[in-house]
Amino acid sequence: MNPHPKLFQFERHATDGAARAGAFQTAHGPLLTPIYAPVGTQATVKALTPRQVREVGASLVLANTYHLYLRPGDEVIAALGGLHAFMGWDGPMLTDSGGFQVFSLGGQKGKKPLRTIDDDGVTFRSYIDGSRHRFTPERVVEIQQNLGADVAMVLDECAPPDDYDYNTRALRRTHAWAERCHAAHTRADQALFGIVQGGVFPELRAQSAEFLRGLDFPGYAIGGLSVGETKTQMHAMLDVTVPLLPADKPRYLMGVGTPEDLVEGVARGIDIFDCVLPTRVARNGQALLRDGKFNMRNARFATDPAPLDERCTCYTCRHFSRAYLRHLLVAKEMLVATLLSIHNLHTMLTIIHEIRAAILAGEFAAYRAAFWEARATSRA
């Protein structure tokens, strides 16, 4: 390893096919990749203390610009020392641009959209109090600089994945906005990542990757996936996009993160993932296993003394039975959200850590084969 890595340098420790194990240098320490980021939408990974987030093995946490801009406000957070100090997380952090949430406001059929887009930016109403707000590329950079995460994202337009004309138009805007974000960004201890868009269209994805590469971002995200397209389409988009991105920069697949997605994403050269799934389903009483899932409300768990997963080493599995977790869920006790979130995140992070170890050992292909083998057996 390089003893004096520079900020935002991405060092590859090993590669195995397209898969890479590396380290991305941030102002809050090196981020070892591949990595999976829990989502802390409102400056908290729901139901967990930062210490618990650390203990499940997390090293990167994502927060949402849209939510934090509206409440408590990016200037409030800046005055309190930035997002790390505010939420008590001293490791690497990433904020999205807020674009995805704002564009989602237009999504429901038959309802008046809550946002309007023009070439300069997007105007939207607050979901909290209905007040009017405007995001432009420059404003989104300013907000993220106030929040002060280690990685910030450009503003992009998220189009429905299979509408070619829409994606063509959206891509023009996304690229213009990427240039403006790049020009507006000044914070030296924060890396601004570009975002490749283009729906499910290989030529648009290629065009986007080429364009963004020209702006020389310290890292690249692939956006607009896991929003309704098939896995085959997702993989095809990765296959066309990743080879066009610089090998010496980290690659982040936004909002994607089932166990299968980690294995298949890494196999296609992805370094960073995030997903709300493990914590969201935990709050609904669902436990993720390596090869399936449990709805803890199921009566068959009522007297089950076993831990969720015999092989799991998380706090929940070391101390509590399925029967206890079911009791907490049925009794509507908050602790169940905490204990299932711990287990679900630990499961995801264990998989990504195993993947990294496999790449370093030159055994990723075998790991991937065994992963799918185990799932086939478990389904049989």
Add this chain to the structure above:
Amino acid sequence: MNPHPKLFQFERHATDGAARAGAFQTAHGPLLTPIYAPVGTQATVKALTPRQVREVGASLVLANTYHLYLRPGDEVIAALGGLHAFMGWDGPMLTDSGGFQVFSLGGQKGKKPLRTIDDDGVTFRSYIDGSRHRFTPERVVEIQQNLGADVAMVLDECAPPDDYDYNTRALRRTHAWAERCHAAHTRADQALFGIVQGGVFPELRAQSAEFLRGLDFPGYAIGGLSVGETKTQMHAMLDVTVPLLPADKPRYLMGVGTPEDLVEGVARGIDIFDCVLPTRVARNGQALLRDGKFNMRNARFATDPAPLDERCTCYTCRHFSRAYLRHLLVAKEMLVATLLSIHNLHTMLTIIHEIRAAILAGEFAAYRAAFWEARATSRA
């Protein structure tokens, strides 16, 4: 200290006036007194992991027989290894008899009571599904033996504190039930405590203490207080009751536990307290301070970088600002219940630990005077 204490022996390490510092031997280790017990109604101290309960300084946890009998059932818990294993708490535990909850079912004016009492026991309907159930002294002992806490409580009848005739009748029953519980109790690793009743009437309290003393319980509780009477009345009842209880047995003041109550209860010879207050108010956004409280919703905290209490060493105060806690509360994030519960319990436990240290140092009178002095100053 005695190097080989026997189970349920109560050793007094120091006394200071009526205040005592001691150790009560349980099958899960010595319980150092005076002590304050967080309440884990449904086999969980709400919003906290057992590790967090331990870290705030708790050594004794209370659980509710009534709730656990109804859900998941005492036999389910017994089959899973008992309450300690079920909820992952390896320190001393106490279960109440369920009587208080059952008698509370008759409390609302103009509504048909959900329970009927006779000399043999009490019949009630489940708040979960309306099914009929019956508690007798023998049944309540059996349930608590199944749960397996270190300390169990006799079944008692809780009367309105200021109704003399009702208290006279209830006391007859309470005493008969205490005898029956005492006779029915067989579990060698569990101590059964008697409960003194008698409302706000000194002669009834004295009569109850004398009667129960004759049954030679390994510990004595004082029940039926903090249910509407004044502090002056509560203190008068302690002043008449405590001197009639054996000096070499622990004394437990049930359901009582503000900071003032701890200081004044210990001054009157109480060793054990419990109260839901610190965790209940935490879930409503209230932070307990040593000399007051904060409603964290208050807008004045929105940009306040200070911890809840500069002098507090709890996890919450070491890592988070008032502004962050207010943000979590306003944003309806579960984490605020966890962080405020940690702080509130830590505050209560710090006070009780200070009280113990003051007794051991022979400085309890000075501690008590300083406690009231600080409150007088803070209110001024």
